[in-house]
Amino acid sequence: MNAKNPSHSMESCNENCANTADLSISTLIEGMLAENILSTPEKTERDLEVLMERNQEGDGWNEPTDQVIPSGYQQMVQQPVNRRTAVKIVAAGLLAGAGLFQTACSPFASAEAREKAQLNWEEYFKGNFRLMSDDEKEATVARLERLYELNTGKHLNISAANALPGVLYGYAFNISKCRGYMDCVRACINENNQDRKSGMQYITIHEHKKGQINFEHAEDDFYHEVPQEGHFYIGTQCFHCENPPCVNVCPVKATWKEPDGIVVVDYDWCIGCRYCEAACPYDARRFNWADPVIPEEEVNRNQHYLGNRLRKKGVMEKCTFCIQRTRTGKNPACVEACPTGARIFGNLLDPNSEIRHVLRTKKVFRLKEDLGTEPKFWYFMD
Amino acid sequence: MKHFTRYFLIVSAIFGLYGLVGCGNRDHADFAAITKHRSLPEQLEHITEPNTNGGVTIDALVAEITTVDAIGLPPDIQPFQVKDRLVELSKYPCLNCHSKSIEQLKIEQADSLRNAHWDVELNHAPEHVMKCGTCHNEENFDQLKTLNGEPVSFSHSYLICAQCHSQQHEDWMIGAHGKRLGGWAPPRVVNNCTHCHNQHQPAWGKRWPARVTQTVH
Numbered sequence A: 001m002n003a004k005n006p007s008h009s010m011e012s013c014n015e016n017c018a019n020t021a022d023l024s025i026s027t028l029i030e031g032m033l034a035e036n037i038l039s040t041p042e043k044t045e046r047d048l049e050v051l052m053e054r055n056q057e058g059d060g061w062n063e064p065t066d067q068v069i070p071s072g073y074q075q076m077v078q079q080p081v082n083r084r085t086a087v088k089i090v091a092a093g094l095l096a097g098a099g100l101f102q103t104a105c106s107p108f109a110s111a112e113a114r115e116k117a118q119l120n121w122e123e124y125f126k127g128n129f130r131l132m133s134d135d136e137k138e139a140t141v142a143r144l145e146r147l148y149e150l151n152t153g154k155h156l157n158i159s160a161a162n163a164l165p166g167v168l169y170g171y172a173f174n175i176s177k178c179r180g181y182m183d184c185v186r187a188c189i190n191e192n193n194q195d196r197k198s199g200m201q202y203i204t205i206h207e208h209k210k211g212q213i214n215f216e217h218a219e220d221d222f223y224h225e226v227p228q229e230g231h232f233y234i235g236t237q238c239f240h241c242e243n244p245p246c247v248n249v250c251p252v253k254a255t256w257k258e259p260d261g262i263v264v265v266d267y268d269w270c271i272g273c274r275y276c277e278a279a280c281p282y283d284a285r286r287f288n289w290a291d292p293v294i295p296e297e298e299v300n301r302n303q304h305y306l307g308n309r310l311r312k313k314g315v316m317e318k319c320t321f322c323i324q325r326t327r328t329g330k331n332p333a334c335v336e337a338c339p340t341g342a343r344i345f346g347n348l349l350d351p352n353s354e355i356r357h358v359l360r361t362k363k364v365f366r367l368k369e370d371l372g373t374e375p376k377f378w379y380f381m382d
Numbered sequence B: 001m002k003h004f005t006r007y008f009l010i011v012s013a014i015f016g017l018y019g020l021v022g023c024g025n026r027d028h029a030d031f032a033a034i035t036k037h038r039s040l041p042e043q044l045e046h047i048t049e050p051n052t053n054g055g056v057t058i059d060a061l062v063a064e065i066t067t068v069d070a071i072g073l074p075p076d077i078q079p080f081q082v083k084d085r086l087v088e089l090s091k092y093p094c095l096n097c098h099s100k101s102i103e104q105l106k107i108e109q110a111d112s113l114r115n116a117h118w119d120v121e122l123n124h125a126p127e128h129v130m131k132c133g134t135c136h137n138e139e140n141f142d143q144l145k146t147l148n149g150e151p152v153s154f155s156h157s158y159l160i161c162a163q164c165h166s167q168q169h170e171d172w173m174i175g176a177h178g179k180r181l182g183g184w185a186p187p188r189v190v191n192n193c194t195h196c197h198n199q200h201q202p203a204w205g206k207r208w209p210a211r212v213t214q215t216v217h
């Protein structure tokens, strides 16, 4: 495919493999070392600095960055290591990927199987999305689209669009308007390709008895005509905290806050440890205990790498403010679907946006504000 | 004691000086530190410059919607567009029938199985508060009218509602009430009141939720 760095594509393999019937891992590692894929300590340090800098919270929203971004390959081996450790890491990765590799190089496999294996191989060795250059982002979504096409014959449209400059998304929820209709929940499931089998949903509508707001006593699994007498409704989902505890605990930096304030998960980098789920004070994260099941005809084909693209078993997911929609100017699916107008979405950095008007003129509150998580999700009443 | 005071003065002078010099050098860093410890809403209050929203517009998404410019806006409200109501009125122009008096129409329709507005049931306010003629201009049925008798087009029927529901109207103008169409980016297009509320029976009813929740963790 259009891999940028020829040394991590199959080209080197094609040359080498042609005359090596049995794959020798040590030869490969030698080759990689020779072709300077492994990072130097200086480069490693700089890459780490980039990561650390991006982890700093609140230092100016959405300023464009022109930092040099290391390739995914460099990231994989970028721990501050000496050669020997580096070789070990690469060897471990190669062992795991050897199956793919052999198929890709096998002269007996069909062209399609070989292409698939090669794409899988390249996907296997890609880096963390946050550290990819724009070209690498395009390359990985192209690979994912092609893989899906090879597997199902259907076309996907996966975006890798970056955050819009000068935009910080915020959400307001009108408690007096919500009537428990749950059109938002249904729209969210369809939009975001959520697992139908486990009944996963990012949004929870809590039915509260009038006279108290107590989430312990709220009814989350109601099914009767709504609104029920003497009750009111509050929806929760990921609040895209400006100071997100879920991000801090991730041991592999698979989840982070984008420059437009959306907290995302790289489903291909997540190791499924569920630390973030435990750290979230708002029950916002959802885990795939099994491979998600979505009928092929119901798959939403307009996807984003960090949003509603199809997930797999063992990874974390959650609301992304419909990143695939909102970065094009649309509202999240829940906002669009709500018939009561209880849901308001917009750019917090635009003093004329609806959300800023609400923050200015209404009495607003956030949940568990004392934790200092700074949710970008406010509640208000008429 | 005397010594102590002297030492105290010297020490505080040194610290004072250090502080001054230090401030001079760290101005920027200190500001960053302060803003960092402000809450998000406090930080947002200081963001007042106009914003281009990353250059995104939803022109294409609202292109199909017939709109009118909202009128009667106070100067501090940004202009916006309202989805047109007039184009949706299937029986408009009303004068096709209402050129004759209501009494005349009643006589003419006496034999027909149902009258023209069989589906309209007025359940908006007590009878002594509202009747047809409170909102409809009985001199010219192609228009609505204010309580003062000023004519208002169906396209701007929100002005009629605003006479009583002034809080809702204020909220609607800033976007805290009502429904935005297309997306969050400009241009701002919103529903007219009558797109969500049946003006003759404005209360919302009960219904079944769109989905059964099964809490999974």
Ligand code: SF4
Binding pocket: A237, A238, A239, A240, A241, A244, A245, A246, A247, A263, A279, A280, A281, A282, A283, A284, A285, A318, A373
């Ligand atoms: S609501 Fe939970 S998952 Fe969402 S950003 Fe905050 S801590 Fe993270």
Ligand code: SF4
Binding pocket: A249, A250, A251, A252, A253, A254, A255, A265, A269, A270, A271, A272, A273, A274, A275, A276, A277, A315, A316
């Ligand atoms: S489950 Fe995934 S995203 Fe969450 S903390 Fe673990 S690795 Fe990070």
